[in-house]
Amino acid sequence: MRFIFFLLFSTFSYAQSSVSGNTVSEQGYIIQKVLVINVRTNEQKFSDTKGFFNIKANINDELRFVKENYERSSRKIFSQDFSNLISVTLIQKPTEIEEVTLAFNSSGDIKKDMNFNSSKKTAKLNNDISEYLKKPMAETQPKNNIPSSFAPRNPYEGQLNLLSISSGGTSGGLVGFLLKQSIKKNVKPTYAQIQEFYKKIKNSLYGDYFVNNGLNEFEFEEYVIHIDRKYNLSEKYWNNFKKNEIDNLLKKSIKDYLKNKK
Numbered sequence: 001m002r003f004i005f006f007l008l009f010s011t012f013s014y015a016q017s018s019v020s021g022n023t024v025s026e027q028g029y030i031i032q033k034v035l036v037i038n039v040r041t042n043e044q045k046f047s048d049t050k051g052f053f054n055i056k057a058n059i060n061d062e063l064r065f066v067k068e069n070y071e072r073s074s075r076k077i078f079s080q081d082f083s084n085l086i087s088v089t090l091i092q093k094p095t096e097i098e099e100v101t102l103a104f105n106s107s108g109d110i111k112k113d114m115n116f117n118s119s120k121k122t123a124k125l126n127n128d129i130s131e132y133l134k135k136p137m138a139e140t141q142p143k144n145n146i147p148s149s150f151a152p153r154n155p156y157e158g159q160l161n162l163l164s165i166s167s168g169g170t171s172g173g174l175v176g177f178l179l180k181q182s183i184k185k186n187v188k189p190t191y192a193q194i195q196e197f198y199k200k201i202k203n204s205l206y207g208d209y210f211v212n213n214g215l216n217e218f219e220f221e222e223y224v225i226h227i228d229r230k231y232n233l234s235e236k237y238w239n240n241f242k243k244n245e246i247d248n249l250l251k252k253s254i255k256d257y258l259k260n261k262k
Contacts, residue, residue: 019077020222021086022051023065024191031090035066039074050234051191052225057081069093083218189238197238198224205247213254227253 023034030051037044038055039062047053057063057077065073070090189197198221206220215223227250228234237246 017082018054018056019063019081019086020052020054020225021088022191023047023053023067023088023090024051026089026091028190028192030191030194031067031070033067034070034088034090037064037066038062039064048229050194050225050229052229065090085221187239189234193238194228194234197234197241198228200241201233201246201250204243205250209251210254213258215254223254223257224250226257 023031023036025031030049032047032049032051034047034051034053035044036047036053036055038057040058041056041061043055045053045055055063059077059079061077063075063077065075065088067090070092073088073090075086075088201224202217202220206217210220210223224233230253231249233246233249
């Protein structure tokens with residue numbers, strides 16, 4: 001009897017659950033604003049800017065994924081999909097090139113064919129070029145300059161002004177050069193790099209603190225995704241993993257997260 005009750009309870013729980021995942025291209029890049037449709041319920045959701053989606057579903061439901069310029073994709077939901085993030089790969093449609101029909105028919109006479117459909121603009125252009133070539137070349141006047149070989153040497157030539165950055169110099173000097181070299185461009189991570197970043201957070205930070213706050217491993221993964229979407233963790237730390245800063249932010253935000261989740 002207990003087994004039957006447990007089985008019914010489990011089935012009911014799955015019926016009330018939802019599945020989460022990401023939409024990516026064949027190269028592993030994030031695809032945003034993909035329309036996700038539950039065929040049975042006709043519920044529709046869009047993946048966000050990080051390709052993440054969440055939609056209610058039952059076991060054996062069919063989800064369809066629709067995006068302009070991509071092949072339509074579908075996926076059947078299994079029991080394990082409720083405890084793991086699913087990854088949906090969309091294949092880009094080949095670009096169709098319109099057929100070009102040439103109206104020209106060769107007569108067999110090369111001279112005649114070369115003059116086929118010669119427009120007035122082409123004839124005018126050829127005439128203008130011909131007239132231009134007939135004109136005499138303009139005489140170039142010599143410049144009254146001292147050759148560089150005989151010019152007095154500039155004592156500052158080849159030197160960098162260290163103070164020009166503070167005096168409004170245009171070059172920025174050596175100090176400005178070093179400062180520009182020290183600035184790193186903010187490169188957005190790929191989908192694969194984001195997944196590795198999530199995995200690294202889980203392996204490094206998931207422990208008793210989050211367990212005591214009621215988060216199992218799957219719920220912790222959802223929490224990390226939520227914080228990433230809110231604070232752009234992956235863009236800030238994926239290539240500069242600062243464990244203490246990430247840990248403090250996760251612990252600081254968990255109470256508000258759990259409060260809003262209820």
